Amino acid sequence: MAEQQSPRPGYRAVILPISALLMATAFLIMGSGVQVLALPIRAEILQFSNITIGLLGTGYFAGFVVGCLFDPRIVQMAGHIRTFAALVAVASAVVLLHAIVRDPIIWILCRFLTGLCFAGISLVLESWLHDYADNTNRGVVMSTYVGINLTVMTIGQMIATGFEPSRFEALAISSILVSFAAVPIALTRSAQPAPMMQVRLRPRYLFQLSPAGFVGCFLIGMAHGAFWTLTPVVARSAGGGSVGYAAWFMSAAVIGGALAQAPLGKISDRMERRVLLIIICGLSALVGLVVIQTLGSSYAHWAAFFFGAVTLPAYAVAAAHVFDFTPKEDIVEASSALLMVNAAGSAIGAPVSAGFIDLMGGQGLYWFNALVQVVLIGYVVWRMRIREAPSEDIKVGYDFAATSPVLSSSASDLERGLGNGRR
Template sequence: MAKTLNPIAALLLSVALMLLGHGLQGTLLPVRADLEGFSELAVGAMSSAYFAGFVVGCVVAPYAILRAGHIRAFAALVSIGSASALLYAVIPDPVAWALIRCIYGFTLAGFYMIVESWLNERATNANRGALMSTYIIINMAAIMAGQLVLTAVDPSGFTAFVLASVAVSLAVVPISMTRSEQPAPITFVRFRPLELYRTSPAAMVGCLLIGIANGTTWTLAPLYARQIGLSTDQAAYFASAIIFGGVLAQWPIGRLSDRMDRRYVLIGLCGVTGLVATLIAVVAPSTAIMAIGMAALVGFTAQPAYSIAAAHAYDHVEADGFVETSSGLLLANGIGSTIGPITAAVMMGMMGPSGMFVMIAVVEFALAGYIIYRLTVRQAPLQSTRTDFDLAATSQVGGVLTPELYDESDPDVVMSDGPHYEPEPLDAGQVAEAWETEGEALADSIGDEEHPEPVRPQPD
């Protein structure tokens, strides 16, 4: 494992620092907005603006990366993210915060694209699963750690914003100093939602509605916690419990879906999440421990749903369609995540804190009902044609597909011909050393009558 991770250690450290600041901002802003007296609608608009920026970034950021190159684009995006963390404290205005969150969502989409293209450059068929799983674990752990930083600082002051900015700023240092190979080009794909819907209606509608529900819990959980009387520290624990529950559930739920029609698993997840959300709405948690436990349960049942829906979509497409399918699902999820927070905020304004979970319950039950309907009109794919659950491919962390999932001859995939970087040439001693490690195996594999043994290079 160390041999696999050493070449990308700097990249993973940058990911951890960036998402540490991201997690802190995600929890700090709803809490600080509540302290500033912002309305529920204003907080919901800020959350929706973040996802709107992320959706735009998924479409537009590749062109910015193409123009400037990966390293310069990375530095620019991280700098913008760092500046945004300070502007919240400088301009405590709901409209300004919504605009800043939109810009930050755009930068994070570009950040994910650069990071994941770099990871894909370093991955091989032998280590891709371990590498991408490590990346996802670091991603979630860093966000949770950032949320918990709020327990150590005063959200009403300037310090928390400074810490978020410092963490994001430091993310550029490891990437700037690394000597590893530069990332592969970004891929461009067409978004064809109608084609995706015809291919897998359950997955397309599922990702849209899952975005509405999960986008709400990710962004408005701290506000809900504050409104039911939890302290700032407890609100941070409440928000991180949702992610923690999702992390625990991803793999076992995914493996369970390999053994049956994935739609049954989705129905179960949606049904249980709807019941738990209804329970929280009707019987508000009376203690912090009860609230945090319920948050973890919501995360356990709700967070894996996107991965299961994506895996179901992959069961219905060939490998050369994975790029377009993944991009379409991420776009649908992003659109849903844009709709969810502002809708939930309106309901919270009308019904109080419970309105958030009323909306989540309605969405989850609606999705369960739709999938039940789909069971009556389409049979499950044959077991022999299904793909195994793969968290690295179905996670909604980012949106860049692994190299073996696309075909360069596919007209829907256009490889960037923008700035790239050539590796430094090897000297004669390095050539001889490379021959010692690789040349003998190469000679054994091709040294036959049709392929004479190659001539061994000699140093000058």
């Protein structure tokens, strides 16, 4: 008689031990959602130029890159809980500075600090989740984590609509929510993960492994940086100054991207990833042009939904293509480097797209996106003529954990997760 497998643990048994982590995530991302909508709109009300608003995005993404480089050392010295509490305190205080100071240079520096803190905060949360998860519960853990991110980001944006952007209340609410994130972590009785390992970063080596994936992650970062930084400003203007219109527009795009991520990842397992990347980049350019035609109408929210569905998952597909050529022992290094390449692209894309908006109005944001997507398509097509697709025996199965927002998590656990997905 065949040996019976032990039943998988129930949902409650899986989630209860990490409830503190998930609660902290909910408060943190909800507070971030308020900022995503409120800060660009407040900056516009303060008569910051579009270029300056773009540079706010540059500050955030530059801080995120620096945080990915140095925050792991802080975790090594202070541990996960103390690092989390310290970074949350700084992130919460910095939000309030936007309500007090009106100097754009100070705002850019504040966004840099916010990016640095959020990189470390996310690093602590995700490395802790990876440390807890195993083959029997990884799907449940990560799907719950992503579902919470999706839900509370939308809630945070809706909260921002209840306050006048020119006043301080929305930023105060964001600070309160971010501060609350420290409470469940500080009081948790769950064991902290093992000390983190330092990872080498060799961008040239990564480019040599997969030029198409490397360049793809950078260009996709340019498009995404423009989207996250300037969409609230463009949508509010198109909606006649309505913060609610901007919030629903952003939320529709975020929901579309989140719902499409896993299906597109699975599809990429069954076909040449570069072909799928070409398809979704082409659709992103085309749907962006549809957004231009519908901006200001109720149909724009549906256009935003489909725009997010074909734009936001592109990074996961490009990263998975890089992993197909990456030796197992270098997966963690590749993950961390790709994250920073993507953030570097975001830091550049935000102010450049602002220049397009200055020249063409709100539609310039989507013409910029179309230009980036066309350049990426051209480069990938050229690379396909030079290099064949990876064979099925070395192709890595799609793993959502490998394409989550912070990739420089616990080295041993991330390697194990990807190794189990290798076919």
